[in-house]
Amino acid sequence: MFHMGWFLSTGFGVYDWKGPWSGNIRADIGNPELFLETAAALERAGFDYMMLEDSSVLPDIYQGSYAHSLKNAVVRYDPLPLVSLIARHTEHIGVIATMATSFYPPFLAARLMSSLDHLTHGRVGVNLVTASPHAAAQNYGLDEHIEHDLRYAMADEWMQVVSRLWESWEPDALGTDENRTVYVDHTRVHPIHYEGRFHRSRGPLNTLPGPQRRPVVCQAGGSPAGRELAAEHADTIVSAVVGVEAMRAYREDISARMVAHGRDPHDVKVLFLVDPILAESNAEAQAIAQRRREAAASDVEGALAGMSYVSGLDFSQFDLDAPFPEVLSRTNGHQSTVADYQKAGEDKTLREVALTRSVKDSIPLVGTPASVADQMAEAMEYAGGDGFLIASAVTRRNVSAIADGLAPELRRRDLIRSSYDYGTFRENLLSF
Ligand SMILES: Cc1cc2nc3c(=O)[nH]c(=O)nc-3n(C[C@H](O)[C@H](O)[C@H](O)COP(=O)(O)O)c2cc1C
Incomplete structure (x- = not known):
């Protein structure tokens, strides 16, 4: 399955x-x-x-x-x-x-x-x-976005802080006190005092853990x-x-x-x-697939705009019919996706790559x-x-x-x- x-x-x-x-x-x-x-x-x-x-x-x-x-x-x-x-x-x-x-x-x-x-x-x-x-980074007050691998290091630390916060309440902290004197057992809720390279947080959450914790x-x-x-x-x-x-x-x-x-x-x-x-038939499905390929082939601009977004580089600056430009060393975007473009472009023009990469x-x-x-x-x-x-x-x-x-x-x-x-x-x- x-x-x-x-x-x-x-x-x-x-x-x-x-x-x-x-x-x-x-x-x-x-x-x-x-x-x-x-x-x-x-x-x-x-x-x-x-x-x-x-x-x-x-x-x-x-x-x-x-x-x-x-x-x-x-x-x-x-x-x-x-x-x-x-x-x-x-x-x-x-x-x-x-x-x-x-x-x-x-x-x-x-x-x-x-x-x-x-x-x-x-x-x-x-x-x-x-x-x-x-x-996107500028929308949140940064001058520019953080370098690709560094932002993954930050994400790793981010996930550690978030995980610690999700664990800041022990599973049975919400007591079942019949006398209604204690709602939550305070000995089972803990600050996290996280001090990392990029993030700091005191904790605990003031939110009870959800069903998945x-x-x-x-x-x-x-x-x-x-x-x-x-x-x-x-x-x-x-x-x-x-x-x-x-x-x-x-x-x-x-x-x-x-x-x-x-x-x-x-x-x-x-x-x-x-x-x-x-x-309803394989032939009909193939005909739809063919029409989609033709529509994609007539929308080079759409493909270039997509590649520009993913790479952070304006692809309108390059000659469409020249060999694919060297972009991998210049991108701070979705690195693995740009690496795919670069590989596909080893023996192709930008136009050819643009038309095959939108899939x-x-x-x-x-x-x-x-x-x-x-x-x-x-x-x-x-x-x-x-x-x-x-x-x-x-x-x-x-x-x-x-x-x-x-x-x-x-x-x-x-x-x-x-x-x-x-x-x-x-x-x-x-x-x-
Ligand atoms: C199925 C799928 C969904 C994705 N969703 C988002 C998204 O919602 N927002 C976003 O900024 N990036 C999204 N991405 C981009 C990834 O977070 C990542 O940047 C991309 O796969 C390139 O990987 P890399 O950054 O490790 O090079 C998505 C990628 C894939 C394959």
């Missing part, structure tokens, strides 16, 4: 707004209904979680302007308040929201997640990101520093590596790093990003629900990962295709869960 998640790749934002199935998105922006319906559908389908991307910057790296971002609806609301609404609308599915460790003070983050753990009855998770653009931790690092953070702290890791060989190598690398940290590799579920194209599939999945279910089984069998993270645009049509078409086929093959056996997100996630 494997696990399923859905990555909402533009967070609490806008999906496929130029497409024919995005509903009344202009009027509905900021309205939670689409996300609540999505959560209910994914729960029906037996998904472990939905994961809300986030960033707190309106990108202006590409052409030094907000024009491309605003024209293309690159806007976001904060996903954290949405988590409570989703939890209220569902009973079992886990909900992961993204937090930037570089900007959230650890105490604020620990308390917020602990509060959400209560409100969701133990179904919340946090996706740790270090965030990349300088503009420690909300589920998710991470998506690709660089060595990112993988280390994930291997040390995460319960689930999401990866965008491409191809079954790379998937297998990624899982093996994470397992080895976990062992080095004294952890059991089974305690992390590694999910790989996919964007299935489903239709978000670890493996291409194209066909009927039945044939795609078979493809997923085969890939997972070989790669040895723990599941898939759907990254399709959040439209009611896509959600239904997955929840009501693909998931039943996977369940028929006993590949995904048919029930949630435990009360909390972590228990269900680690149950197989």
Whole structure:
């Protein structure tokens, strides 16, 4: 069996707004209904979680302007308040929201997640990101963003402070004093007095531990520093590596790093990003895939804007038809992703790389629900990962295709869960 998640790749934002199935998105922006319906559908389908991307910057790296971002609806609301609404609308599915460790003070983050753990009855998770653009750092008062590996070192310490705060109450601190004289036993609640290189916090939390005590931790690092953070702290890791060989190598690398940290590799579920194209016949699905490739090929600008955001470098400055420029040594962005661009560009022009890099599939999945279910089984069998993270645009049509078409086929093959056996997100996630 494997696990399923859905990555909402533009967070609490806008999906496929130029497409024919995005509903009344202009009027509905900021309205939670689409996300609540999505959560209910994914729960029906037996998904472990939905994961809300986030960033707190309106990108202006590409052409030094907000024009491309605003024209293309690159806007976001904060996903954290949405988590409570989703939890209220569902009973079992886990909900992961993204937090930037570089900007959230650890105490604020620990308390917020602990509060959400209560409100969701133990179904919340946090996706740790270090965030990349300088503009995001400037929104929080820094002159520029911190260097890539240093911000992972800060994230590691951040996670240690947050973990200590989550543990600042002993499990049985809330007494069951029949006489109502003592609400909490003060000998079981402890300050943490954390004094680190980057963070300090006194503690304890003034918040009772939630049902999970420690909300589920998710991470998506690709660089060595990112993988280390994930291997040390995460319960689930999401990866965008491409191809079954790379998937297998990624899982093996994470397992080895976990062992080095004294952890059991089974305690992390590694999910790989996919964007299935489903239709009633394989030919129809292939035709849709072809149309998508053509649409992507006609949107070089969209690809360049995406690459600019991820790397922090304005790709409009380079000649499209010249050999791919040297960018890896100049980036302070998503390092492993930029390394992928650089490798792809060894024998290609920028235009060629831009047109092939916009894919978000670890493996291409194209066909009927039945044939795609078979493809997923085969890939997972070989790669040895723990599941898939759907990254399709959040439209009611896509959600239904997955929840009501693909998931039943996977369940028929006993590949995904048919029930949630435990009360909390972590228990269900680690149950197989
Ligand atoms: C599935 C997935 C989800 C991600 N979600 C976010 C996000 O919500 N916010 C963000 O700033 N970065 C996000 N990232 C970027 C990662 O945090 C990380 O920077 C990226 O994978 C590159 O890894 P590296 O920083 O170790 O080089 C995501 C990456 C992946 C693969």
